[in-house]
Amino acid sequence: MILVMGENMSNSLISVKNVSKAYGGVKANIDISLSVEKGSITGIIGPNGCGKTTLFNSIVGYHPIDNGSIKFDGQEISKIRVGDIARLGMIRTFQQTRIYGKMNCVENMQISVSQRAGADFSMFGNRKGESRDRAEHLLEFVGLHSKRHLISGDLSFGQQKLLEFAMALMNEPKVLLLDEPTAGINPTLINGLIDRLRRANEELGITLCVIEHNMRVIMNLASHIYCLSNGKMLADGKPGELQNDQRVIDAYLGGH
Amino acid sequence: MTRNTKILYAAILMFGILGPILFPAYTTQIAMLWVMVLMASTWDILGGQMGYNSLGNITFFGCGMYISAIIQVSMFYDVGEYTSAFGAIMPQFTDYEYFLGLGLGIVGAGVGAVVISLLLGPIVFGLRGPYFAIGTLAVAIAAGQLTGTVDYIGGGGGISMPFFPLDINSRSIFFYTLCFVLAGAVHCLLRWLYSTQFGLAINAIRDDEDKAESMGIPVLRYKQVGWAIAAFFMGTIGAVYGNMIGFIEPVEVAFPTATFGIFMVAMALLGGKGTLWGPVIGAVLFTIIKETTWTYLLGWQWVALGLILILNIVYFQQGIMGWLQEKYPERFGIVVDDISDGGKHE
Numbered sequence: 001m002i003l004v005m006g007e008n009m010s011n012s013l014i015s016v017k018n019v020s021k022a023y024g025g026v027k028a029n030i031d032i033s034l035s036v037e038k039g040s041i042t043g044i045i046g047p048n049g050c051g052k053t054t055l056f057n058s059i060v061g062y063h064p065i066d067n068g069s070i071k072f073d074g075q076e077i078s079k080i081r082v083g084d085i086a087r088l089g090m091i092r093t094f095q096q097t098r099i100y101g102k103m104n105c106v107e108n109m110q111i112s113v114s115q116r117a118g119a120d121f122s123m124f125g126n127r128k129g130e131s132r133d134r135a136e137h138l139l140e141f142v143g144l145h146s147k148r149h150l151i152s153g154d155l156s157f158g159q160q161k162l163l164e165f166a167m168a169l170m171n172e173p174k175v176l177l178l179d180e181p182t183a184g185i186n187p188t189l190i191n192g193l194i195d196r197l198r199r200a201n202e203e204l205g206i207t208l209c210v211i212e213h214n215m216r217v218i219m220n221l222a223s224h225i226y227c228l229s230n231g232k233m234l235a236d237g238k239p240g241e242l243q244n245d246q247r248v249i250d251a252y253l254g255g256h
Numbered sequence: 257m258t259r260n261t262k263i264l265y266a267a268i269l270m271f272g273i274l275g276p277i278l279f280p281a282y283t284t285q286i287a288m289l290w291v292m293v294l295m296a297s298t299w300d301i302l303g304g305q306m307g308y309n310s311l312g313n314i315t316f317f318g319c320g321m322y323i324s325a326i327i328q329v330s331m332f333y334d335v336g337e338y339t340s341a342f343g344a345i346m347p348q349f350t351d352y353e354y355f356l357g358l359g360l361g362i363v364g365a366g367v368g369a370v371v372i373s374l375l376l377g378p379i380v381f382g383l384r385g386p387y388f389a390i391g392t393l394a395v396a397i398a399a400g401q402l403t404g405t406v407d408y409i410g411g412g413g414g415i416s417m418p419f420f421p422l423d424i425n426s427r428s429i430f431f432y433t434l435c436f437v438l439a440g441a442v443h444c445l446l447r448w449l450y451s452t453q454f455g456l457a458i459n460a461i462r463d464d465e466d467k468a469e470s471m472g473i474p475v476l477r478y479k480q481v482g483w484a485i486a487a488f489f490m491g492t493i494g495a496v497y498g499n500m501i502g503f504i505e506p507v508e509v510a511f512p513t514a515t516f517g518i519f520m521v522a523m524a525l526l527g528g529k530g531t532l533w534g535p536v537i538g539a540v541l542f543t544i545i546k547e548t549t550w551t552y553l554l555g556w557q558w559v560a561l562g563l564i565l566i567l568n569i570v571y572f573q574q575g576i577m578g579w580l581q582e583k584y585p586e587r588f589g590i591v592v593d594d595i596s597d598g599g600k601h602e
Contacts, residue, residue, distance in 0.1 A: 060470065086472030100463035102530075103456070104590065111456035115472045123481070124452045146593045171471060 012060065013038045013175055013207050014090075019068030019078075021051075021058055028054040030231045036175065041201050044181055045215075045242075047251055050228040052211045053095060060092045061085045073174065077138070087116050089174035093181065095211075099255055101153030105144055105163055108152050112167040125247045135170060142166045142196060143178035151189030158185040162193070169200055175207040176200070182214050191212070219243065227251065231248050262528040272436045276429060287432040289543045290439035294493050295516065296523035296535035296542075297442050297485040303521065305455065306482055306531030307462030310572055312380075312392030313490055314517035315399045316369040318510035320491030321498035322379050322403060324361030325415050328499075331357050339410040349418040353475065359417065360496040361394045362434075367490025377480045384465075393513065400511030414505025417498060431500040438496065442489050447532055449485070462530070519546075526568050528577025 013034040021029040028051045036042045043050050058065045061082045070078040077085050100108050107221050113131050115121050120195060139145045142162040147155060152163055159234060161184065166177050181197065182190045200206050212218040219239040226236040229251040235242060272290075276283040295313075302308040329338045332353050345360040349357065376395060383391045420427040449455055456477045460468040469475050498504045511517075519542065527538025545564060549557040567577075574582060581588050 032469050048266075083469045083472055083474060086470055087474075091472070092470060094467070098464050098467040099459045100467070103459050107459070108458050111453065111460045112471055113453075115474065121453070123457070123478075124449070126452055127456070149589055149591050149593060151590060167471070208457070212544050 001170045011038045012036065014071055014209065015069075015071040016055070016059065017069045017071075019055070019058055019070060020066045021054055021063070022066055022218060025053075025237075027231050029058065030250040031066075032228070032231075032233050034226050034233065034236070036207060036209050037062070037224070039201075039205065039207055040224060041197070041210065041222050043218040043225040043239075044209065044211045044228065045213070045218055045225060046228035046234070050251075051117050051177060051231040052228055054231075055228070056092060056179055056211065060090060060177065086171075089114075090173075091171050091175075093168055093172040093179055095179040095183065098166050099152050099160050099164050099167065101151070103152060104150060105139055105148040105152050106132070107154075108163060109170050113169040114171050114173075122166055138166045138169055139163075141169070143192065158189055161185055162189075165193070165196070166213065169175050169204065169206070172204075173206060175209060178208065178210045180211055180213060182212065182217050188228075190217060197221060239241060271521060272440070276432050283428045283432050284500070285543075285547060287428070287435040289540065290432075290435040291493055291497060292519065292523060292539040292543050293536050294435075294439040294442050294489060296488050296527070296539040297439075297446055299480045300524045300529055300531075300535045301446070301449075301458070301486050301522040303477075304524055304531070304534065305450065305462065306388065306458040306479065307465075308479065309389045309521070310392040310436055310483075310486075311389050311513075311521065312396035312546075313486055314511055314513055315376075315396045316373065316487040316490035317394075317494035317497070317516070318396075318399060318403065318506070319372055320365030320369050321504050321510045322409060322415075323491070323497060324358075324365040324495030325417060325504060326409060327361040327364045328357035328417070328418055329415075331360070336408050339408070339413075339415050347418070349421060351421045351492075354418055354421045355497070358495075358499060361499075362492050366488040366492040369487040369494075371554050373483045373487035374480060378476070378485055381476060381479045381483075383472035393517075396511055396513045396517055400506045400513065403506040403510065412506060414503060414509070416464070417455050417502050417504060420501075427556075431496060434496045435493070436498070438489065443487070443532075443536065450532055454478070455479030459530075469471035496560070525573070525575055526564075528575030528579070528581075531575075531577040531581075532578035541576075 012035040016032060016034045018030055019032045020027070032051075032055060044055070046052050057063055057069055058078075061077065061080055061084070062090060065078050067208070068078070069076060072085070072088060072090055075088070077088070100111070103111075110127050110131055113121055134147065136145065139148050142165060144159060144162055144166065146161065152160065154225065156162065161181065165181060176198075182193055185193060197210070198221065201208050210222065222239060224236065225239055225242050227234045227242060227248045234251055235245050235247055237245070268499065275286045279286070295317075299313050302310050329335050332349070333347055338347070353472060379565055380388060380391045380395065403409070409415060420430070422430075457468070457473055460473060461475055467477055494510070498509070501509060502508050523538035523542045524535040525538065526542055527536065528534030546557075546561065549560040553560050572579070581590075585591070
């Protein structure tokens with residue numbers, strides 16, 4: 001009881017409790033619990049195939065979970081579908097980067113405006129004015145302003161990744177789940193991206209939950225990190241604590 | 257709107273008005289051209305802009321035709337009696353009866369087609385890619401076959417539409433005007449529609465529907481609205497076409513799946529799908545090719561048409577507008593902006 005009260009009083013935006021998910025015989029997530037605090041940057045790490053993306057998919061409603069509970073801002077969302085969860089203010093990006101490949105960058109941005117209830121959006125609204133300005137501003141923020149009229153599918157992979165990030169910001173979500181935001185991006189650009197992620201968190205007040213393989217990135221960025229291994233929660237803590245945790249080191253070096 | 261676009265619209269308007277005056281013998285052919293433009297343009301809402309290749313839009317054409325016929329007759333006579341023994345009653349509609357019936361028939365056809373599209377939507381929009389194409393094709397074929405079994409509306413024998421009450425010369429001009437105005441209305445509506453958020457949303461569905469959904473776009477609602485717009489105009493043009501032809505029956509006239517149902521797709525592909533002008537250009541070219549081969553290559557016309565279709569699909573998938581955009585991207589505003597980025601960033 002004390003435990004439950006404690007968690008209610010905490011400031012958690014996403015709260016995952018005892019979630020399990022199996023694909024046929026493969027147990028991708030076993031009894032996972034985690035919490036993403038409002039305003040924080042939370043990291044999820046773990047070796048390939050440990051169930052990070054499965055967990056993301058469970059949270060955003062891509063597939064039903066076998067058991068457990070997922071709450072977003074106090075509301076149970078484990079039975080709600082993708083579109084409805086997105087309209088509550090939870091947006092995710094994809095590991096394989098998904099943008100609208102035949103539209104130009106500005107169009108990609110403009111269609112990414114929030115469709116939440118109460119958001120200033122109408123089906124037949126025009127595309128000038130405030131949303132256009134914001135699209136241009138955010139494209140500048142990620143350094144794609146000069147390429148804004150190009151067909152987005154013709155951009156390089158790294159640029160597409162930045163565009164997808166900008167599109168997510170355009171949506172003004174409460175929380176943004178990023179699946180390996182720096183994978184395939186060159187080292188100089190990575191520093192810029194870390195800076196932009198942090199600014200999105202501080203200036204725009206967007207809570208971030210980041211899956212990342214690049215240890216340098218995640219240790220710099222996140223305030224709290226969860227480590228998964230073989231579908232189970234292995235450890236969690238502050239970056240410094242995890243860095244020295246023998247179980248985490250073993251998992252990454254194949255010690256299990 | 258640029259100066260060139262204005263000149264283009266003026267030229268089309270001139271042709272639309274002067275065409276039947278200068279070439280009265282071709283009035284019906286030019287009217288058919290506008291019908292084709294409308295069909296290709298409305299097909300492109302889903303097929304081109306949204307990436308849902310419907311082979312069943314002709315359903316709304318046929319449904320509109322029959323809805324209109326039923327409204328026009330039933331307002332003044334018993335439909336069963338009118339259609340049963342063909343010729344048992346040969347009613348002469350007065351001016352008032354005819355035009356009131358026709359007006360309400362056309363509107364009713366549009367509204368009825370929208371209702372049908374909204375009922376079919378939740379079923380067929382669960383399908384994607386080739387399954388959607390085959391699913392909608394099945395709907396169109398089933399609609400034609402089912403209509404043929406209902407004796408009350410003439411069954412396979414069809415319905416003779418009410419006679420035009422005014423003199424015969426004004427008849428072709430009257431229907432020509434309806435076709436031209438409807439096609440023009442569709443073009444103007446789509447021109448506006450594609451400039452709104454709606455246009456972007458259906459493009460987003462075409463490029464990556466799962467992404468669109470995960471960004472919170474209510475995709476089903478957009479699909480429904482897009483199809484309903486196509487259905488409305490296919491229904492109204494079906495009503496006009498039925499009256500223009502004067503006699504309707506299920507397979508060849510109302511639900512011509514293998515001809516007009518395919519033509520509208522072919523026209524959009526030829527002109528360049530997913531563009532405002534592609535279907536228009538495609539419809540004009542296709543109509544010219546079709547009329548020419550039907551006149552000069554009679555007996556081989558289907559072979560010629562098939563050959564063009566194959567060449568189009570195998571070697572020229574992007575269509576005319578798509579090809580132009582590849583060749584002259586800067587004319588379509590696809591440019592790197594050199595000036596704006598210069599050192600503005602940290």
